[in-house]
Amino acid sequence: MTLTAEQHAEIEAARAASHATRRATVPALEDILFQAIPILDHGFIRVIDYMGDDGAIVQAARVSYGRGTKKVQEDKGLINYLMRHRHTTPFEMCEIKYHVKLPIFVARQWIRHRTANVNEYSARYSILDKEFYIPAPEHLAAQSTVNRQGRGEVLEGEQAARVLDLLRGDAERCYDHYMHMLNENETGLPLDPGRSGLARELARMNLTLNTYTQWYWKTDLHNLMHFLSLRAEAHAQYEIRVYAEAMLDTLRRWVPLCHEAFVQYRMGGAHLSALGVEAVKRMLAGETVTQQTSGLRAREWRELMETLGREE
Amino acid sequence: MTLTAEQHAEIEAARAASHATRRATVPALEDILFQAIPILDHGFIRVIDYMGDDGAIVQAARVSYGRGTKKVQEDKGLINYLMRHRHTTPFEMCEIKYHVKLPIFVARQWIRHRTANVNEYSARYSILDKEFYIPAPEHLAAQSTVNRQGRGEVLEGEQAARVLDLLRGDAERCYDHYMHMLNENETGLPLDPGRSGLARELARMNLTLNTYTQWYWKTDLHNLMHFLSLRAEAHAQYEIRVYAEAMLDTLRRWVPLCHEAFVQYRMGGAHLSALGVEAVKRMLAGETVTQQTSGLRAREWRELMETLGREE
């Protein structure tokens, strides 16, 4: 994370202010409001604003006139019920806004979640900072040999060193040429007053995909959980998963009852197919079921055995 | 507007609370937070929660670290610029939530705006109150003879009385039969312990479309303005327009700079077609232009003359 002194000062100034409000307020989330939580080598997430709390979910589900949350036990039961039965609209009644700094190739995955509001830093209008993502050595994974979109062993020694050199060297060279083509130094003055700078909207095309960008990203609680269920999950690419994991932690601070239900019924649960349910029923009845007799294909059988914690 | 004493007390309790927050806060909107603003004979809108202010629009447009709003004049200029050039994403960074009580036929128009979150009172689960919309005499309009979806003169005398009798009588009878089929009184006890009540999800079909329902409705500022540009406008049906007008007033309290830009560039402006622009150019050049020489059809010419405040 690379914040300038000025940015630090702005954040601290925002944190120092306190206002009176009639709105639902969540002290545990207020505690970290505006703070940059570091992710990867130069990235971060910051919670910038939020609307609603656990009580707001309950209030909407009941279309009530007051605040609810008198009896925590009842609210908890209702939130669990809504989560289990896919009653999603009450969760849409809460909203959160993040400021995120992230590599462009991660941003390209993230933006595919369409039900959100986004304001990205414009490289058509402004100049991007000289910051690129370079993986830490322990995340420099080889291509998986069994899963076409997975990672295998970590590269080591000379191979790893060579990859890091290439990534760093290419990103730096491309960035330096970007500034050269723009003909600007970091304070916006021409490097060489004798020539014109290439249009920003063109020069940016020379940057590599690990260059950092940033955006404001705002979504409702239901869609946030959908995002987290896909991106905080084991099969998500590591570089987006670390963002999702940090956001999962902000979810816990913000709406603790909802977070608990989410972990219990969504993240921690398992979906069985029709044949999978059939196989479990037969196993519970004492029958010995094999992949062949289950009717499941090899891969699905393997996944089912994994879910059930059984040796194949 | 018909609030029970209990509902009044809940609203007052919510209004009495005050919390400390680091979030952007808008005193002019806090002033009316939770209060029911009466609409039609039994309806209302209440602002239940909000996120962001004029400064949040500016902050998102600049993807900044601090709060912005140091110089009101600059913020105003930027907001005007964003509005004029259809840069819609910064406006999506603010969010507002309403509790609305409205007749079902109005709800059916309203729900067509899809980019919003909605939690409606469930007549499958609960019993609706005995409240219907009956137009005030001055809104009892005849069918327009020139516009198939417009209103003409106001009905008067016996005709008006007859219509009001029919509307009131049918709504009451249908509601009473609804309760009879449910076999419940207002406290939920069986009217007649000797028989079963019809399922709520079925009995509700007997209600008339002027029966009041209610919902929580949450949307972002951009989509709110889109809604208002269509529903606070002269051609909108009166019964939805009064809701939109009251919401336009909450917009003014919430984000005054944005409201001003909205009125100047969206609500108060006019869209000319290519031929319309051509006609204006020729008129400004001193040429006498008629419908025939403009190439516009009669109706479009009439609308253009109206926009330009000219006799035809």
Place this chain on the structure above:
Amino acid sequence: MTLTAEQHAEIEAARAASHATRRATVPALEDILFQAIPILDHGFIRVIDYMGDDGAIVQAARVSYGRGTKKVQEDKGLINYLMRHRHTTPFEMCEIKYHVKLPIFVARQWIRHRTANVNEYSARYSILDKEFYIPAPEHLAAQSTVNRQGRGEVLEGEQAARVLDLLRGDAERCYDHYMHMLNENETGLPLDPGRSGLARELARMNLTLNTYTQWYWKTDLHNLMHFLSLRAEAHAQYEIRVYAEAMLDTLRRWVPLCHEAFVQYRMGGAHLSALGVEAVKRMLAGETVTQQTSGLRAREWRELMETLGREE
């Protein structure tokens, strides 16, 4: 279903036409194209248009230049994989459009699925037909005593007769008064030339919620399946479930491989919570697990036992 002779003729004319196209075409769906499939007493669904087939899902998943579908077995495997792993975007590449006639109270549930395009018949502009939904005697269910939004026993004898009388009588009376207030007969002429008709946008409020409306409804295959997973399911209200079931049948005709995967992995499967998975693991290990030792609440335990086909 009540189609006029003219409507029948229009449908037959559309069915008689045949055009040459380079697009993917599905004969089993073409067979029923435009035909009205009756639902409830006066409703129907008609498939009006479609885009894509099973091959289009595969083609999009592979971002290929040709048509795919050379080897059905491979396509089937890929579609199963996409369905199991929630890769939803390839399913969004197919689109279908229905013409639906349905009671207003069903339309109000249906419209809550926002990711669809809708054109409804406008009662602001035109006059609705005199058609209401009256449940068949075997669907006249009492309120469930255990589930607040469910149905219990079927009403019988006098009670049933009374309910049907009320529903029919109120719907007819309200409709007749609607026409009276409009002051129009069915051919659009004034009933009484001596008085004005009430504006259509107002008169419609006198209709009951079982009045039939109609709309064009268009959605992509992913969102169609989401709709069906909620509405063709056992807990959905009968009056919307019958529409969903008829649409499930059109899904089978249209994209048979996708339909099979949908039934296997979505409709026919089961979602277990984290504690549910834990309980199954312990049971498979030979342990006797009870509701108390599972950590599950009574209702969740009951649902789990039901899923696993076990006595409690």
Place this chain on the structure above:
Amino acid sequence: MTLTAEQHAEIEAARAASHATRRATVPALEDILFQAIPILDHGFIRVIDYMGDDGAIVQAARVSYGRGTKKVQEDKGLINYLMRHRHTTPFEMCEIKYHVKLPIFVARQWIRHRTANVNEYSARYSILDKEFYIPAPEHLAAQSTVNRQGRGEVLEGEQAARVLDLLRGDAERCYDHYMHMLNENETGLPLDPGRSGLARELARMNLTLNTYTQWYWKTDLHNLMHFLSLRAEAHAQYEIRVYAEAMLDTLRRWVPLCHEAFVQYRMGGAHLSALGVEAVKRMLAGETVTQQTSGLRAREWRELMETLGREE
């Protein structure tokens, strides 16, 4: 545009097929179906599938049972009316699907239009081709000195040559290193069997933003026109505008009446602010209006004068 012989053959095979259908069919669009229309140096758009035609807009607006389009003049009038009065839902009843090959920095702008379905080629799963966008000399524009997101004069001579060298050199070097890190040649075999390849999901981060990607992109006619109104417009970046212009041409083939209305009422028209309308009224009344007396700011006044074709 760089299609392999195999891709050409697949396209030709798809074009050779002809199927019988009852659906609305548009010969002028069928003529170019599947054909790659070249854009920029290696990009293209191809229309892959479509649903509906001008008649389908009319049919939906009327919620009719037949095909409409009997009287072209009436359909034309209705489509114009719908376009002028922002009745957008009938336009949502048509759908089109493109296959697009485009530079990543263009894809990043494009994807901000959220109301569309997208399937992008996955560089997590597969290897991208060695193709980058290098601007033609006449599009190598300098940064505008008056508009922070615009272009100025075209670079020439040595400056231009230097920029092209940098763009080409950096893209090639980055791509070669990408293949080196992957340790794969173009047929998927290891370059060096003695070492592991870096995971694809990591290696891709070394590519520059002018690398070509491709996707299937599907949207409804209303949202297509919204996209075109922003991207086929003079202020759009050239590199996305050329795609939009080619798509505008497919719009003309597909729905000629709708295209004409779109050009007349949307693309070719002008939006005036409230003060702008006021100024025009006064000018038409013979008054001499200046920027100062108009109340407009300098920039808005300039834009108004431009719209009206007047010297300032």
